[in-house]
Amino acid sequence: MTTSSTAFPDDALIDSLVALAVQLATTAGTLVRDGRPDQVLVAGTKSSPIDVVTTMDTDSELLLRRLIGEARPADGILGEEGDAVAGTSGLTWVVDPIDGTVNYLYGLPSYSVSVAVVAGEPDPATWVPIAGCVYRVLDGATYTAGRGRGAYLDGRRIAVNDAHPLSHSLVSTGFGYTTERRRAQGAVVAALLPLVRDIRRIGSAALDLCAVASGNLDLHYERGLKPWDLAAGELIALEAGAVVTGLHGSRATEQMTVAGPAASVAALVGLLEALGADEGP
Numbered sequence: 001m002t003t004s005s006t007a008f009p010d011d012a013l014i015d016s017l018v019a020l021a022v023q024l025a026t027t028a029g030t031l032v033r034d035g036r037p038d039q040v041l042v043a044g045t046k047s048s049p050i051d052v053v054t055t056m057d058t059d060s061e062l063l064l065r066r067l068i069g070e071a072r073p074a075d076g077i078l079g080e081e082g083d084a085v086a087g088t089s090g091l092t093w094v095v096d097p098i099d100g101t102v103n104y105l106y107g108l109p110s111y112s113v114s115v116a117v118v119a120g121e122p123d124p125a126t127w128v129p130i131a132g133c134v135y136r137v138l139d140g141a142t143y144t145a146g147r148g149r150g151a152y153l154d155g156r157r158i159a160v161n162d163a164h165p166l167s168h169s170l171v172s173t174g175f176g177y178t179t180e181r182r183r184a185q186g187a188v189v190a191a192l193l194p195l196v197r198d199i200r201r202i203g204s205a206a207l208d209l210c211a212v213a214s215g216n217l218d219l220h221y222e223r224g225l226k227p228w229d230l231a232a233g234e235l236i237a238l239e240a241g242a243v244v245t246g247l248h249g250s251r252a253t254e255q256m257t258v259a260g261p262a263a264s265v266a267a268l269v270g271l272l273e274a275l276g277a278d279e280g281p
Helices: 011-034 055-071 101-106 179-195 205-214 227-239 262-275
Strands: 042-045 052-054 076-079 091-099 112-119 128-136 142-146 150-153 170-172 198-200 219-222 243-245 257-260
Touching: 011 055, 011 091, 011 112, 011 128, 011 142, 052 055, 052 101, 055 076, 055 091, 055 112, 076 227, 091 101, 091 205, 091 227, 112 205, 112 227, 128 205, 128 227, 142 205, 142 227, 150 205, 150 227, 170 205, 179 198, 179 262, 205 219, 205 227, 205 257, 219 262, 227 243, 227 257, 243 262, 257 262
Parallel strands: 076 091, 170 198, 170 219
Antiparallel strands: 042 052, 091 112, 112 128, 128 142, 142 150, 219 257, 243 257
C-alpha cells in the first residue's frame, strides 16, 4: 500500500478525523447492538476452528467501509474482514468491526467497534496513529484520542495509573487461536500469575488498552495483535500517558504488545523477555 507525500495532519484536521472516527464507530456500534439476534450463529472461521466470524462482523465492516469511502475517498482502508484498499492521501483507516467477537457470540458485554486512522503504511512497526475511537457497544462508552490532543472517555480526560510494582499491578492479557500458541501463552501466564496482583482476560484487546488508559487496569500484554486490534487502542493509551512497546527494544507489533506506565512496563517487559513470551509458535 503506497502513500503520498501529503503533509502531516494539522490540529484542525486531527480534530475532524477524531470526530469522524467517533461517528463511524458509534454508527457501526448501533448496527451491532440493534441488529444482534437472540441467537448469534458462526458464519465462518479464520486461523482455526475457534477463530470465529459472525455475519455481523462482515455487515459492520461493510458499513464502515462505505461510510469512509463517502467521507474521505482518498484515504486507504485496512479492516479485519475485507481486502486492504490503497489510498492516495497518506492516511489509512484501520477498523475492527467487532473486537471481541467471541464475547458477542456468547452475549458477554465486552465487545467494541474500533476505528483509527494512521499516517504512513498501515503497519504498527512504522505507522503514526493520528486519531481513534473505541466504542463499547452495549453501554455506549466512547474512548477517543487525537495525536497530541489527549485521551478521553465520554468527553472526560483520562490518564494511566501511577506505576506500581508488579506485585501490586492488575494485568490483562489475551490468547491466540491455535493449540500450540495457547500452550505457550498458558505457560507464561502460569509463571506470571504469582508475581502480580491478578490477571484478567477481557476478550477485546481494544478495550484492554482503553482500560489501561483509564486506570481500570495497570498493564496489558499480548502476543498476536493484528493492526486492527491495536490501532485505536494504542493511540488512546499513548495519549493517556502510557508506554506502548514490544520486547527487545522493538515497537508494539503482532509479536508482542505491552502497555502501561513506564516503570511498570519496564518491569513487565524484562519478565516477559526472561520467560521467552515472544518465542515459539
